[in-house]
Amino acid sequence: MSQILKPDQITDKYGKLFCRGVYTMVDEAAGKARIVEECSAKGPVEWDAVNRKRAGGAITDIRVEGTTLIMDTIIGEREVRFGPASKDLGGQGLRSLWVEGDIVKTTWVGLAGASVGIGACLPQGPGTIEALYPDEAKVGGANRIEVTISTPKMVRAVFAVDDTDTREKGASWVLMLKAARSAPVGHLLLHRIVQLNPDVKEKTTQCVAVGVSFAVEEKDLPALREHFITYIKENTFSQNTVLAIFIGLAIPSIVEDYGLRAKREVLSVEDARTTARKGGVELVEITGPRGAIGALAGIGCHDMGIMAAGLPEDF
Numbered sequence: 001m002s003q004i005l006k007p008d009q010i011t012d013k014y015g016k017l018f019c020r021g022v023y024t025m026v027d028e029a030a031g032k033a034r035i036v037e038e039c040s041a042k043g044p045v046e047w048d049a050v051n052r053k054r055a056g057g058a059i060t061d062i063r064v065e066g067t068t069l070i071m072d073t074i075i076g077e078r079e080v081r082f083g084p085a086s087k088d089l090g091g092q093g094l095r096s097l098w099v100e101g102d103i104v105k106t107t108w109v110g111l112a113g114a115s116v117g118i119g120a121c122l123p124q125g126p127g128t129i130e131a132l133y134p135d136e137a138k139v140g141g142a143n144r145i146e147v148t149i150s151t152p153k154m155v156r157a158v159f160a161v162d163d164t165d166t167r168e169k170g171a172s173w174v175l176m177l178k179a180a181r182s183a184p185v186g187h188l189l190l191h192r193i194v195q196l197n198p199d200v201k202e203k204t205t206q207c208v209a210v211g212v213s214f215a216v217e218e219k220d221l222p223a224l225r226e227h228f229i230t231y232i233k234e235n236t237f238s239q240n241t242v243l244a245i246f247i248g249l250a251i252p253s254i255v256e257d258y259g260l261r262a263k264r265e266v267l268s269v270e271d272a273r274t275t276a277r278k279g280g281v282e283l284v285e286i287t288g289p290r291g292a293i294g295a296l297a298g299i300g301c302h303d304m305g306i307m308a309a310g311l312p313e314d315f
Helices: 007-014 043-057 082-091 112-124 172-181 217-234 253-261 270-278 292-300 305-309
Strands: 001-004 019-027 034-039 061-064 068-074 089-102 104-110 130-134 144-162 187-195 210-216 241-245 282-285
Touching: 007 112, 019 104, 019 187, 034 043, 034 253, 043 061, 043 068, 043 089, 043 112, 043 130, 061 305, 068 089, 082 292, 089 112, 089 282, 104 187, 112 144, 112 172, 144 172, 144 187, 144 217, 144 292, 172 187, 172 217, 187 292, 187 305, 210 217, 217 241, 217 292, 253 270, 253 292, 270 282, 270 292, 282 292
Parallel strands: 019 144
Antiparallel strands: 001 130, 019 034, 034 068, 061 068, 089 104, 104 144, 130 144, 144 210, 144 241, 187 210, 241 282
């Protein structure tokens, strides 16, 4: 026997815990997925990360950014292995992830105290639709639990812009942050400032591009795209603004290489157009063509962490 509980029922049963949101993005063509779990404190995030990494299973990579846990996974199933440590340490892990229409289902296994994270905390977080439990399931103590959590199927959308300001007016990083915060759909994941080659003569002051990424349901992608185009068109000060758009979890290597080149070389608009076409990046000319160079570099450097903010000699 089993029971299905909604997030508010889980909260009523176990008390309000610490998950602030869970977002599951999939790239079915690549057989990959990414789960982003946002928490109200860093301790549980770090502890869960170590436990889930130890267990293996469907998770291929796991990292902590502030109070957010980011898990890259396969689409499929792999057995979790707690090993001899489970007797003394407990454990938790992701056994499987699969897609049913516009829903993603993830099955988690937890032992002892570690079972609270996946049995009581994660499934009550915003973004969860419902959770399937064995009848008479218990978390914590010496208990073992298996829970299947349903969340909306989402994709990752990355938007990057360049050439929105002049020497007298504007700042691209401000424009994109305001655009992201006013988006009517989707969940903002990341805002990133990308330093480009300061020797480019057409720069305004610092020569940066700016990118933001979202978890968004596929049905809402057209609305999100239109929001960014409209917002940037209405707020840019430049006649050479371009917006670059990429949908997916893995930025192609040809685009990442281009992003690194833009930190040390002077590139052309034609370079950008050719690379974007090969890498599956859409370039939207808002007011003029020159911003294509930095906008594409903003996509290419989006997943490079702090390296995006610097130049090659900084690292």
